Amino acid sequence: MSRFGGRLREYPALSIDRFDRDNLRARAYFLSHCHKDHMKGLRASALKRRLEGSLKVKLYCSPVTKELLLTNWKYNSTHCSVKITPTPLFQKEDIEVTLLPAGHCPGSVMFLFQGENGTVLYTGDFRLAKGEAARMELLHSGTRVKDIQSVYLDTTFCDPKFYHIPSREECLNGILELVRSWTSLSRYHVVWLNCKAAYGYEYLFINLSEELGIKVHVNKLDMFRNMPEILCHVTTDRHTQIHACRHPRDDDCFRGNRLPCGMTCQNGTPLRIISIKPSTMWFGERIKKTNVIVRTGESTYRACFSFHSSFSEIKDFLRHICPVNVYPNVLPVGGTEDKVMELLQPLCRSYRRNQEPRYKPLGTLKRVHKRDLSDTDEDDLFDTELTSARPKISKQQREESGPSETTQPENAEGNESNDDDDDDDDDEEDKEDTEKNTQEPKADVPRWDTFFKCDRLDESSENEDNFPSSAGAGGSQSLFSDSDGVSDSTHISSQNSSQSTHISEQGSQGWGSQGWDSQMDTVLITSQERNAAEFSCFSRTGSRMIPVPHEAAKESQADNSSWKAPGQNRSGASDVICDLKSKDLEKEAEAGTAHVQEVLVETPDASRAPDLELKRDSQSSSDFEIPLTPDAELPQPDKLYCLYKKLAAGESIVRKPS
DNA sequence: GCGATCAGAT
DNA sequence: CACATCTGATCGC
Numbered sequence: 001m002s003r004f005g006g007r008l009r010e011y012p013a014l015s016i017d018r019f020d021r022d023n024l025r026a027r028a029y030f031l032s033h034c035h036k037d038h039m040k041g042l043r044a045s046a047l048k049r050r051l052e053g054s055l056k057v058k059l060y061c062s063p064v065t066k067e068l069l070l071t072n073w074k075y076n077s078t079h080c081s082v083k084i085t086p087t088p089l090f091q092k093e094d095i096e097v098t099l100l101p102a103g104h105c106p107g108s109v110m111f112l113f114q115g116e117n118g119t120v121l122y123t124g125d126f127r128l129a130k131g132e133a134a135r136m137e138l139l140h141s142g143t144r145v146k147d148i149q150s151v152y153l154d155t156t157f158c159d160p161k162f163y164h165i166p167s168r169e170e171c172l173n174g175i176l177e178l179v180r181s182w183t184s185l186s187r188y189h190v191v192w193l194n195c196k197a198a199y200g201y202e203y204l205f206i207n208l209s210e211e212l213g214i215k216v217h218v219n220k221l222d223m224f225r226n227m228p229e230i231l232c233h234v235t236t237d238r239h240t241q242i243h244a245c246r247h248p249r250d251d252d253c254f255r256g257n258r259l260p261c262g263m264t265c266q267n268g269t270p271l272r273i274i275s276i277k278p279s280t281m282w283f284g285e286r287i288k289k290t291n292v293i294v295r296t297g298e299s300t301y302r303a304c305f306s307f308h309s310s311f312s313e314i315k316d317f318l319r320h321i322c323p324v325n326v327y328p329n330v331l332p333v334g335g336t337e338d339k340v341m342e343l344l345q346p347l348c349r350s351y352r353r354n355q356e357p358r359y360k361p362l363g364t365l366k367r368v369h370k371r372d373l374s375d376t377d378e379d380d381l382f383d384t385e386l387t388s389a390r391p392k393i394s395k396q397q398r399e400e401s402g403p404s405e406t407t408q409p410e411n412a413e414g415n416e417s418n419d420d421d422d423d424d425d426d427d428e429e430d431k432e433d434t435e436k437n438t439q440e441p442k443a444d445v446p447r448w449d450t451f452f453k454c455d456r457l458d459e460s461s462e463n464e465d466n467f468p469s470s471a472g473a474g475g476s477q478s479l480f481s482d483s484d485g486v487s488d489s490t491h492i493s494s495q496n497s498s499q500s501t502h503i504s505e506q507g508s509q510g511w512g513s514q515g516w517d518s519q520m521d522t523v524l525i526t527s528q529e530r531n532a533a534e535f536s537c538f539s540r541t542g543s544r545m546i547p548v549p550h551e552a553a554k555e556s557q558a559d560n561s562s563w564k565a566p567g568q569n570r571s572g573a574s575d576v577i578c579d580l581k582s583k584d585l586e587k588e589a590e591a592g593t594a595h596v597q598e599v600l601v602e603t604p605d606a607s608r609a610p611d612l613e614l615k616r617d618s619q620s621s622s623d624f625e626i627p628l629t630p631d632a633e634l635p636q637p638d639k640l641y642c643l644y645k646k647l648a649a650g651e652s653i654v655r656k657p658s
Numbered sequence: 659g660c661g662a663t664c665a666g667a668t
Numbered sequence: 669c670a671c672a673t674c675t676g677a678t679c680g681c
Contacts, residue, residue, distance in 0.1 A: 196671070284669085
């Protein structure tokens with residue numbers, strides 16, 4: 001649960017995901033997604049007054065979030081001021097805001113703010129698979145990640161306990177096969193998905209419905225009225241075999257063999273109900289590795305399911321971004337801020353810089369940019385023209401350097417070499433690291449294995465033991481008596497592409513999935529007017545023009561933007577392969593300890609093509625160094641040592657024409 | 659009486 | 669086992 005106060009150190013005149021107290025003086029509001037813990041104060045009359053009292057103060061969010069917000073009577077009166085299109089906000093300050101898909105729930109986005117106080121990423125809540133950040137072109141300038149000053153990070157599962165959480169596809173497939181095997185027994189066999197009242201399960205509903213041809217019964221669906229891709233897979237007709245309806249006492253209902261909607265029999269025949277409860281923490285607490293589906297009772301199951309990135313996914317994300325600073329938005333259950341910082345800081349430049357005394361001599365040659373962004377100026381920021389006194393980077397200037405250029409390259413030097421002594425490292429990232437951190441072929445071999453073993457994380461590999469027997473995903477004979485051996489193997493068939501975050505009414509934009517758009521939606525908060533239509537045009541084409549390292553990157557970005565699990569996209573065979581490949585890589589790297597994987601990973605080995613490594617390297621290299629010239633030789637430590645020695649002695653260094 | 663806040667349940 | 673929400677009690681305006 002978010003405990004973010006609403007304001008960024010760098011841009012305190014903006015408020016994000018908090019709308020109460022001090023935030024009432026903000027000059028622009030941002031909502032990352034429609035979960036209550038990110039909407040504090042959003043209903044209050046104080047905010048309403050604030051928004052209505054100024055033509056300039058607006059609330060910004062993704063189109064889907066706007067739709068979900070405004071179809072909720074609790075909020076719809078408040079916000080005539082909800083904007084998904086850019087409007088000039090500040091007369092004197094240019095801040096460019098980019099929306100990136102967060103993969104958390106429909107409409108969820110991360111916000112990237114670029115302005116004179118540096119580039120700052122606020123993640124909101126997110127779930128991004130390993131490597132996904134590296135494939136987001138809007139996080140990059142050319143082939144390198146943007147220079148990011150600070151990341152405000154979703155740290156919900158920033159705890160080694162949650163080192164590995166099975167991927168979206170794995171979880172989905174587990175549930176799918178369980179539901180398939182049960183519902184195929186007879187029309188009276190029904191499933192109750194015991195989901196929390198919150199957005200985020202829609203892709204599960206969609207996939208079940210698509211695969212099985214059974215719509216999901218829900219209490220309400222009017223909020224999806226403009227999202228046909230969701231709408232067509234849910235129903236308010238109780239006569240269906242999959243239910244995700246709720247009732248205040250729904251557990252009691254279930255115990256009484258009654259669905260929350262009241263259904264208990266059909267044509268006089270009593271229903272056979274099983275419940276499946278999506279959970280993450282429950283799995284995180286298992287000491288022994290488990291299947292993604294665990295039977296917990298006669299007719300109750302737990303299914304692994306996560307809205308948030310696992311610890312290793314968080315680390316991959318952060319390592320790729322490599323910001324100067326990181327600030328946790330969430331305290332993991334039972335965790336402390338200190339603990340989280342201890343885990344995360346090694347992945348940041350501010351830490352790495354301090355960790356390399358051996359390069360001090362060189363370091364002194366470099367310009368160190370210290371910026372005091374502390375709270376010192378907080379007080380005056382809200383009231384008066386917070387920006388008037390500040391040096392301004394002209395808009396032109398910025399535009400010349402391209403829409404994705406950061407305004408602050410200076411910190412880039414900060415992290416040169418260091419070797420990343422970082423902790424419990426995982427798998428393939430270490431490959432990257434060893435390549436990146438050439439100066440020091442690390443005596444310190446990745447210790448992921450020890451880490452991995454002492455935790456529970458091998459659960460996935462164990463899945464291999466459990467799952468296959470259960471027909472890939474809980475469909476096993478052993479699981480329930482009526483079932484006679486559903487033996488089909490799990491497979492992804494025509495997984496449908498887009499997550500239903502499409503809003504048809506936004507037709508003028510003609511886009512497909514929301515996520516894609518939200519990703520395209522770069523909002524310029526600028527003194528220069530630009531009309532909305534023009535803008536959205538610009539941003540779409542604009543971002544397409546940003547050079548992308550690999551075509552596949554773009555593809556999977558689109559995919560990802562619809563916050564659907566990668567690999568499920570019908571759009572790109574190549575895309576899928578790419579994802580599978582990276583999975584295989586992970587698998588290898590984790591040396592068999594991990595990863596279960598049913599299906600998806602069992603793709604032909606052909607997919608494990610060598611080019612992948614190249615791709616990954618270039619995309620995820622952590623960028624503050626100049627990328628290695630192809631064919632260049634990595635300098636060896638002793639060689640380097642020599643060079644440094646000479647340098648320190650003031651001798652000139654002659655380059656050998658290798 | 660409304661809203662904010664907290665504890666507790668689900 | 670807890671990802672987010674709703675309910676009810678309490679307090680202040």
